[in-house]
Amino acid sequence: MSVIVKICGITNFDDAINAVESGADMLGFVFYPKSKRYIEPEKAAEIIREVSSFVNCVGVFVNENIERIKEIIEITMIDLVQLSGDETIQMCLELKNFIPVMKSFKVTDSFSSDALSSFKVDYFHLDSYSDGLYGGTGKKFNWENAIGLDKFGKIILAGGLNPENVQEAISIVKPYGVDVSSGVEDFPGRKNHDKVKLFIKNAKSVKI
DSSP, rough: OOEEEEEEOOOOHHHHHHHHHTTTTTEEEEEEETSSTTTHHOOOHHHHHTTTSSSEEEESSSSSHHHHHHHHHHOOOEEEEEEOOSHHHHEEEEHHSSOOOEEEEEEEEEEEEEHHTTOOOOOEEEEOOOOOSSOOOOOOOOOOOOTGGGGSSSEEESOOOOTTTHHHHHHHHOSEEEESSSEEEETTTTTTTTHHHHHHHHHHOOOO
């Protein structure tokens, strides 16, 4: 079995199509206005209409209120939500009543797996900690800290992944999936199509 691959920070149709044709399983659309990879829901909806038959489309939110998240779900018809801020257990449960939820956690050397145990979500997204920033930093964390966390559920590994290191990361963590954004970009919001192809090829070459 090989991992699933999520290409995050999609902002345009060309990048979306390339990712799909390269074998991506998920595309991430960032609905956090402060992000360099922010996309307006209406624009995301146009892209999603064209690709939703081939991939799962993920809406990425940071400390957004539930009503606004629900509005964006209706506009875009995303398949699941990724909560990358300080969202509560209760909020995850409420959203999980009508859409699958991926909760993001920032992994540090002092990270405790207890943080995951209380959340009942569909995916656990493990990312690097960077003060004041929510993903897409290009920094990796110590992958050893993520070993065994799959006992809590499906692990999506992120944080500083790129075509050169993704195989090693998968071999160490053995996650359900991997997530990349800055590691396959020419600049924030614009993917390098060759890097996307290579990342997906390398990721799926590792059997877990």
